[in-house]
Amino acid sequence: MSKSAAARPVPPAPAQPRTVDPAGALFGIALPVLAAAAGLLLTWLWSSRLPAPIATHWSGQTPDGFGSAWSTAATMAIVLMLVGGGCSAFAALAGAQLMMRRTMLLIGLGVVGLLTAAWVALLWAQLDIADAADARMPMSALAVGLVIGLAVGVLGAALLREHRERAAADAPPDPGLPRGPVELPIVDQLGLSTVAAACWVLGGGAITVGLCLLAGSWWLFPVFGAVGLLTLSLLRYRVTVDETGLRVRNMGMDTVHYGVEELIGAKVDEVQPFRDFGGWGLRVKGRGNYAVATRSGPAVVFTAANGQRLTVTTARAEEMAGALNTLADRRFHNQHST
Template sequence: MNSSRVVDPAGAVFGLLLPVIAALSGVILTKVWEPRLPAQIATHWTTTSPDGFSTPMSSAWTFALVTVLFGGGCSAIAALAQAMLMMRRTMLVVGLSVVGLILTVQVLLLYVQLDVTDPADTELPLWSLGLGVVIGAVVGLIGAALLRDYRPRVAATGTPDPRLPRADDPATVADTVGFGTVGSLVLLLLLGVAPALAVCLLVDGWWPLAVFVPVGLLIVSLLRFRVIVDRTGIRVVNMGMTALQYGIEEIEGARVDVIAPFDDFGGWGLKVKGRRNYGVVTRTGPAVIVTTACGDRLTVTSARAEEMAGALNAFADRRLRRP
């Protein structure tokens, strides 16, 4: 079914409205607490003491501006209904992690200075950095799960080319592409856990784990995909959610070719080369290349590319010939 929707409602709420609400909440809270705050509050700390000061409301509007520009600037992409679903989800998680970090730090920054005579004697709880990232990431994941793919869907008018491969008895074909379980754990250890533990030792606190580990998990998730071919079509699953999906009624045909990620797509992972040409390219070797009636093309490198192409063409024959 075609869709001319421009804005994803869930994306608008989580990607546009929430950052603005977070920004205004910081301003309102500051206004409410202003009578209990010093005339000049600490807004920046070195490792030992504050070294930057500002009036409460000036600080509040600065926080609001940064929240909207950086957090909202990233997450706003989630509202674009026609943009790639996986990109929208990723940017929403990143953007709301930033929003959560900024708002949490702002609230605790104000809280530790309530009824304080000399703000130079205050200390910013560094654990607020980790707490903010975790809260923002969780809200971002909830919003990401609610996003929908509103791309145009066009039904194919014929069966795949008879020269394309066919499976005699088509069945579900599934493959995990990109980093495997062991590789993902090693990468998470190198990108998330190890740096976090090193910083934990330096600052004598646990909060770096809450910052580095979610970032590491996000990076690892972008390098690991589950590709499933069955009688309904082909779908690519990432972060436990469907990132790309084409119904069997849309598929014009599937062929196999040899693909080199950097030569053919300029990189590794989920890539876009030109208009409507998508690739899940994680290795040099065979790939199933699926063309659709709407003009999209999806390339997936997999050791089971021949099986995938044969199953898709066979399922398309059955679906399209059905009266």
């Protein structure tokens, strides 16, 4: 071996993608475990002040089901972990699609907040009473728990990061793919329009008010309001092509981002959401095949060097595909001209 060869520096090994997102593990796994543990601890601390048996189920304001405090606590802990924690734990999987991780975290922590509040309210309502039949469940606590759970979920969702494997393309896009002028940014709003969103809010609000009047209580209003706003946010997307690549925003956060350096090629395809992806919105069809499918018609299809593919239905598909391929051409030319 020559002296010059021996002195040649060895390039560092590529960084391995994460398998666990730290923020996802904290919010999606640790928080549900802490909530279940806190409920068990509270049951133990208050056990001497509770009647035997305790009320475990209500019809309106009247208890109609009874059981032991510890069997109820065990059931609540199991349901909280399996349902709430089972959903939110998905957020810890760093390799999974970012928006799906955020959605599952929001759903899971919403359930955790609701169940934790129900558990605490159930115990608190029966402190220092002799007969559990006299207990009155504070239903408003359920709304408070759900809203707090969703608020914590939004915070956790904002802290999640995309840790997928990235690879740089080693060739420019196929010459047969569309090219076009690069007039950036190219932006399109997908999903529910502003008018449809306003109708959603007004219609949902009217239905919620009607249900509250029928129930004789307003605790349902924040519950349906929080769920309705969350659902609305999941139905609206903003897709942008700029000098960095293709990105999709949802709930005010970047959900998907593929860089120009990853682009093998961008093409235009005709898509029908239910026929091609089995539904509307963010979809997954097989490993690494994602779509934001909100309408039938043209779609830009971004194929990345790591084998993943993102399909986005947009009326500006031809313009986006042409700009992306042109940007990738420029990048490849600049790299090989220096």
